[in-house]
Amino acid sequence: GIGENYESVDIIEYHGDVFAEHWGEYDCFVGLMASGIAMRKTAPLLDSKWDDPAIVVIDEALTWAIPITGGHHGANQVAHDLSQLGAVPAMTTASEAAGKQGVESKAKALDSHVVNGNSTVATNLAVLNDELGPVARLDGPRAVLVGGDVTVLKRNANDGIVLGTGTVSGVKKSQVLDAWQAALEDLDLGFEDVEFVATATRKGDEEGLYEAAREIDAGVVLFEKGTLEGFEGPTPSRSAELIGWPGIAEASAIAGGRDHDLAREKERFDDAVTVAVGR
Structure with a gap:
């Protein structure tokens, strides 16, 4: 279930002061209630979007998952996770509604x-x-x-490597994780050494890639075509000829790396995932 993506999930019975009683204890509240109730009960408690918990509401049929506050601070992600249970995430933050990565998400x-x-x-x-x-x-x-x-x-940390990743369409989480692990083991590194995963915007809807990133608790950074063209890797790639893009794995690893350099050139795994390691 989606609970595996979170440190803890508690179930609290609703009463009139439930938000006030537990305000500050949780990063996000998911309310099985009408959005109006959530808004009226939490409005007096709101202070700053940088400090307030995220709030998402769902209906009994789990038709909708609606971020009320904190869209860029966890609510959109929770709504997206709830889509795995069948809910439609109704994200209204402008960047996400347009299918783009807002600054807070970056x-x-x-x-x-x-x-x-x-x-x-x-x-x-x-x-x-x-x-x-x-x-x-x-x-x-x-x-x-x-x-x-x-x-x-x-930065929250001062070191770490970048996993530049390209995949086939419909790639599975297990395929991505296995490829990352193999590339990291070759450098005597582990998932704890990963700063983030980098790929191209054209891979922004690869659910298997995102599931793998969540598994290792890493974010995914999407680079535009123009950015990647400025960081093409040393290994020849047919991507430019076939789809007009530079090789995604090496270019995104170099673009994302602090030194804009490669710790490991790209390698294709399971004929499905290409990984390069940037530093």
């Missing part, structure tokens, strides 16, 4: 956090209009002066 995938939250209004609008471009990496020591429309992401 931060989570990069194992980082947003430093200046007010800036995300401008940068998420840029995401929606396809104007943001890739996340720029700056390594210090360095001082940076930015404007109010520049979102600063700070």
